[in-house]
Amino acid sequence: MDPFQLRLRFISTLHRLNASLPTIQKSLSFLVDHPSLHAQLWDCILDEFRSGSISRRINLLFLVDAIFTDDTLSSSIRSLFRPYLERDVYLLFDLAVPEGRWDALLNVPAVTKMLGAWKTRLVLEASVIEDLETMLSVRKTALYTLSPGQRASTLLHPTDMQRRIEEDRERHKRLRERSWILPPTAFSHQSLFGTRPEQLDPTYLTRKQPASPREQREDTDGDRVWSTQDLDFSQMWDETSDFNDDDVEGIVEDEKTGWLHQPPPPPASAPAPASAAQPVFAQPPPAQPPRAPASMRNAQRA
Template sequence: MDPFEVRMQFLSLMRRLNASQPSIQKVVGYALKYFSRCGEDLWDCIIEECQKGSINHRINILYFLDSLCEACLQAKTHPSSIGYDGSSTNFYVDFVAQDLAKIVENVVPEGRQGLPNLSSTKQILSNWRNKRVIDPQKVDEVITTLNSRKSAEEEAPASTEAPSASSRLSKTDIFRRIEEDRERHKRLREKRWVQPVSHNPQSHLPPQLASFLPLTDDGDGEEELTLDIEFENEWETTSDWNEDDDDAVGEENVLCFPGEGEKPMDLS
């Protein structure tokens, strides 16, 4: 197919995109297959659909991008498998990083219209930050922008206008949104317990015990181990030792080492 036919067929797939994994993976596979021939053109199609699609369609595009980034990082170790002979590329991940603010602005437009997509968008952004899919600092900037917006409670008293016809959803659209939200949230729960996508070119080697793995840090970039990434994420979200921790330890000591006349804790 010539580039025009590739673009038109890709647009057709994008417009039929829904929350199901078969639908998402079909578009992901097509995008990777034609990356070497017209990757930039296909990315323009994605941005175009993200700008003019319905609010429900836009969140589907963001979930598609989540799967696309994951597939790109996995394909990075075997670029020839998708017909690309470049030595260093993140495929569409670089495009996502470049246009991240624009994408989020379209998926979560300001005002009440964007509220249905706000929570899911934040979850995906947090996932990209924690797994180092995109530069954490860049993701933090976008999340900060979202957090700075007014909440629905703040907007409600100031707005007395009725929703426009274009923003009202039919009963069918509402039920479709509920079903697709279930599918999307199921996918997020599944991925929450999966280790970060491996950026390590040695990932094809058999797994080793953690005690035999080399120490890495942020400065190692793509060489940083997923185990260290997970540890850093947990370390950053753990609070400092405080009085509540002292009280908890004291209560545990009382249960394990009771005073005179009291029975010890049953550890069986």
């Protein structure tokens, strides 16, 4: 088929895209069936981003999210679109939550949850995710400062609002299902199943999550196997701050509470001397239980 006709068919598929999973899967299958036209297909997504409404943009952003988080797609498809995502990620989020539009606040919760999922799955570098979170926070604060007139000019139509409620319910359900799935790291698999994935296959995560660009640059020889321990260590290394004065103070406080700095225990006390013998008094005999029932005893007393 001619590339121009394929472009028209893909645009028609994007026009029918909504929050439901079948429409997203249909768009993904189009990307998988035509990998040679990845540049043109990505341009179609960007064009629809620029010309679409607020609700349409969030649907397209979830399509981009599915490209990099859907487990049914192969790593080769993701590698084709990863350079485009790294190049246009700020543009995509700027269009998803544009400034000066009150209805853009509708996309903020979904975009925030999407960034959290990307951070867990290592879709982008941690610094890029932090920049996007900062941009989203600043944009949200600026939207709340809009005047009442600006807010009223960008409100959704009641019909569009009803459709948006249904789509948000569908997206929230999918995001909740995704949050229940732990990332395939060594810690999560060991705590859940008792067996680390690298015990079965050392390159388990290599097929799922490639190493970050910084890690690939450090691998000058190109022969390092990126196992689950490497990815876990890299993530913890990026999230841990540098060694500073607070760490030194914490070490000093821990040393003070250690057993080496504790005072020695007091010596064992000598046994108390035996006290003088106390006079023993005769104890009264214990009371014996009655040998007859109460009715007979009362009758005898009468």
